[in-house]
Amino acid sequence: AQTVTQSQPEMSVQEAETVTLSCTYDTSESDYYLFWYKQPPSRQMILVIRQEAYKQQNATENRFSVNFQKAAKSFSLKISDSQLGDAAMYFCAYRISGNTGNQFYFGTGTSLTVIP
Amino acid sequence: NAGVTQTPKFRILKIGQSMTLQCTQDMNHNYMYWYRQDPGMGLKLIYYSVGAGITDKGEVPNGYNVSRSTTEDFPLRLELAAPSQTSVYFCASREGRSRDFYGYTFGSGTRLTVV
Numbered sequence: 001a002q003t004v005t006q007s008q009p010e011m012s013v014q015e016a017e018t019v020t021l022s023c024t025y026d027t028s029e030s031d032y033y034l035f036w037y038k039q040p041p042s043r044q045m046i047l048v049i050r051q052e053a054y055k056q057q058n059a060t061e062n063r064f065s066v067n068f069q070k071a072a073k074s075f076s077l078k079i080s081d082s083q084l085g086d087a088a089m090y091f092c093a094y095r096i097s098g099n100t101g102n103q104f105y106f107g108t109g110t111s112l113t114v115i116p
Numbered sequence: 117n118a119g120v121t122q123t124p125k126f127r128i129l130k131i132g133q134s135m136t137l138q139c140t141q142d143m144n145h146n147y148m149y150w151y152r153q154d155p156g157m158g159l160k161l162i163y164y165s166v167g168a169g170i171t172d173k174g175e176v177p178n179g180y181n182v183s184r185s186t187t188e189d190f191p192l193r194l195e196l197a198a199p200s201q202t203s204v205y206f207c208a209s210r211e212g213r214s215r216d217f218y219g220y221t222f223g224s225g226t227r228l229t230v231v
Binding site for chain 1 (some may be wrong): 206225
């Protein structure tokens with residue numbers, strides 16, 4: 001079974017500081033994708049960053065970066081220079097690769113508060 | 117703007133009533149999905165479709181039905197609403213190319229309350 005675990009239900013960070021959100025996953029597959037989605041109060045799910053499992057280099061998107069440890073099955077999200085607009089629920093997600101309808105498996109989310 | 121459109125945004129149903137949640141995408145995506153999000157939980161897959169005329173069950177399909185008569189539309193039907201179906205429902209789509217690295221495009225969600 002594929003599972004995604006986010007062990008931090010809530011996190012807070014001072015504006016302009018750095019915060020890291022944790023995610024671990026369980027899979028027997030070797031080729032898969034990992035994602036972080038942001039869900040603000042508007043409920044819209046917004047893709048933040050994504051990583052292909054076969055790539056060793058960690059993905060980076062502006063202030064967002066990941067620490068992907070394939071052997072440890074860990075995929076943490078680092079937000080640098082936190083802004084008030086970063087406050088949201090963050091979901092880690094996993095999907096097996098391939099041209100199929102393979103679903104995403106989501107973690108239970110981490111609620112991030114940004115303190116002015 | 118291109119994207120996934122869900123209607124309605126909010127709905128209150130009485131136990132035993134029926135309704136259809138509408139989902140339309142204008143990106144010509146092959147794959148479409150319905151998820152539900154319960155409070156404090158991640159998203160759970162209800163049904164998905166890999167193309168017009170093809171649908172399949174996800175993790176939590178009981179109490180729901182879907183159809184996919186066109187590429188654009190993927191409605192979700194609740195036949196006999198139950199309080200356990202109180203949730204936020206998300207429709208999502210993706211292109212589905214080979215070596216598809218892309219994430220979903222999500223709709224804005226439908227908050228459904230069954231009383």
